[in-house]
Amino acid sequence: MIKVLFFAxxxxxxxxxxxxxxxxxxxxxxxxxxxxxxxxxxxAQVMSADTLLVAVNQEITDWSHSVNSGDEVAFFPPVTxx
Amino acid sequence: MIKVLFFAxxxxxxxxxxxxxxxxxxxxxxxxxxxxxxxxxxxAQVMSADTLLVAVNQEITDWSHSVNSGDEVAFFPPVTxx
Amino acid sequence: MIFVQSEDFVVADEYQRLASDNQDGAxxxxxxxxxxxxxxxxxxxxxxxxxxxxxxKVLNDIEAQARQHWPLNKVTIxxxxxxxxxxxxxxxxxxxxxxxKAAFAACEFLIDFLKTRAPFWKKERTxxxxxxxxxxxxxxxxxxxxxxxxPK
Amino acid sequence: MIFVQSEDFVVADEYQRLASDNQDGAxxxxxxxxxxxxxxxxxxxxxxxxxxxxxxKVLNDIEAQARQHWPLNKVTIxxxxxxxxxxxxxxxxxxxxxxxKAAFAACEFLIDFLKTRAPFWKKERTxxxxxxxxxxxxxxxxxxxxxxxxPK
Numbered sequence: 001m002i003k004v005l006f007f008a009x010x011x012x013x014x015x016x017x018x019x020x021x022x023x024x025x026x027x028x029x030x031x032x033x034x035x036x037x038x039x040x041x042x043x044a045q046v047m048s049a050d051t052l053l054v055a056v057n058q059e060i061t062d063w064s065h066s067v068n069s070g071d072e073v074a075f076f077p078p079v080t081x082x
Numbered sequence: 083m084i085k086v087l088f089f090a091x092x093x094x095x096x097x098x099x100x101x102x103x104x105x106x107x108x109x110x111x112x113x114x115x116x117x118x119x120x121x122x123x124x125x126a127q128v129m130s131a132d133t134l135l136v137a138v139n140q141e142i143t144d145w146s147h148s149v150n151s152g153d154e155v156a157f158f159p160p161v162t163x164x
Numbered sequence: 165m166i167f168v169q170s171e172d173f174v175v176a177d178e179y180q181r182l183a184s185d186n187q188d189g190a191x192x193x194x195x196x197x198x199x200x201x202x203x204x205x206x207x208x209x210x211x212x213x214x215x216x217x218x219x220x221k222v223l224n225d226i227e228a229q230a231r232q233h234w235p236l237n238k239v240t241i242x243x244x245x246x247x248x249x250x251x252x253x254x255x256x257x258x259x260x261x262x263x264x265k266a267a268f269a270a271c272e273f274l275i276d277f278l279k280t281r282a283p284f285w286k287k288e289r290t291x292x293x294x295x296x297x298x299x300x301x302x303x304x305x306x307x308x309x310x311x312x313x314x315p316k
Numbered sequence: 317m318i319f320v321q322s323e324d325f326v327v328a329d330e331y332q333r334l335a336s337d338n339q340d341g342a343x344x345x346x347x348x349x350x351x352x353x354x355x356x357x358x359x360x361x362x363x364x365x366x367x368x369x370x371x372x373k374v375l376n377d378i379e380a381q382a383r384q385h386w387p388l389n390k391v392t393i394x395x396x397x398x399x400x401x402x403x404x405x406x407x408x409x410x411x412x413x414x415x416x417k418a419a420f421a422a423c424e425f426l427i428d429f430l431k432t433r434a435p436f437w438k439k440e441r442t443x444x445x446x447x448x449x450x451x452x453x454x455x456x457x458x459x460x461x462x463x464x465x466x467p468k
């Protein structure tokens with residue numbers, strides 16, 4: 001299992017701040033994204049956004065990053081702090 | 083007459099912080115400098131320094147600036163504030 | 165020192181903490197506040213969301229990067245989250261260094277990278293409702309420009 | 317606001333004065349202090365001489381130049397003269413602006429030009445006697461570089 005987190009606009013659009021997901025061998029961030037996109041129309045739309053960012057274990061990464069059981073994967077829009 | 087001021091290292095070397103000087107028509111900052119240089123060996127040395135700066139009426143200027151009666155002329159080394 | 169907090173901070177206290185060392189000739193601070201930056205929409209304030217844990221990690225990493233590039237002594241980064249009203253302080257960056265150019269560059273570097281790397285999101289509350297703010301391309305540009313001007 | 321004074325200044329008070337406006341998103345401050353910058357000579361402090369009248373004129377002029385280049389709201393420049401001990405504050409520059417890049421650039425511009433244009437002179441008091449400091453070529457370089465990077 002992995003923990004998946006959603007922040008800001010994504011959290012609101014998906015009405016979800018976190019969920020648990022089962023992972024199999026050799027999965028990447030891209031696989032997680034595709035899997036989540038199948039949860040419905042809003043999920044498909046949110047998960048296909050050009051600006052979507054992903055972090056694994058609290059580090060921003062790309063869509064080929066491998067994901068293993070116990071990881072924390074977060075999806076969020078571009079940051080706007082400061 | 084003009085008022086002539088000296089600051090910092092110059093003031094100490096010349097043992098003078100200000101003096102009055104008679105000016106004639108068509109004098110420039112360069113003329114004032116040359117006139118002061120004739121006051122003695124130390125004056126000649128101080129007034130020939132490459133780094134010598136001059137201000138007329140509290141504005142830094144060059145050696146061709148005209149000087150008229152009532153002006154305030156100041157000589158000083160490069161500034162080191164801040 | 166890194167602080168991610170909902171409480172306000174007191175610049176006087178932060179300055180005091182930074183200024184205690186006689187080796188430092190230069191102290192540069194930046195404060196960002198909630199400002200009335202929209203076109204007469206009657207902004208009331210901001211709600212700031214963040215990613216707890218990752219935020220501290222990113223800010224520590226940015227501080228470490230700055231210390232690699234410039235000779236810094238003290239560094240303080242404070243960023244608030246939660247609901248903030250118009251005029252309230254959002255972020256404090258303070259750095260000290262023997263050299264003023266290093267202090268200025270590092271302070272600006274820290275806020276540029278905080279803006280584009282640290283997981284904070286602003287939602288604006290106005291009389292007409294609330295709305296997530298979009299990231300600004302200019303902020304990305306400012307962060308990218310550092311790759312050309314960093315000291316070797 | 318320009319202050320040339322022998323008394324110390326309180327950063328907290330200056331910050332308060334700068335930070336009172338909700339139009340400003342960014343507040344950048346610089347403080348320069350007497351530091352132990354010599355090679356173990358046992359520095360006790362500095363004596364700062366200035367040219368009264370001209371100093372205020374130059375600082376006002378530098379502020380006016382900065383305001384031509386960037387959208388600034390409040391500007392404070394304080395410079396002390398007289399005898400200062402190790403660790404004491406010498407100079408404060410504070411600027412506010414709607415834009416952080418403008419605030420950073422203007423603050424750095426002001427100190428760069430103050431250093432090369434304002435008629436102040438530092439004499440260092442050490443255990444081995446006192447000595448006028450020489451102007452630094454690097455300070456001139458920093459002021460000159462602005463001719464290339466000023467906003468149009």
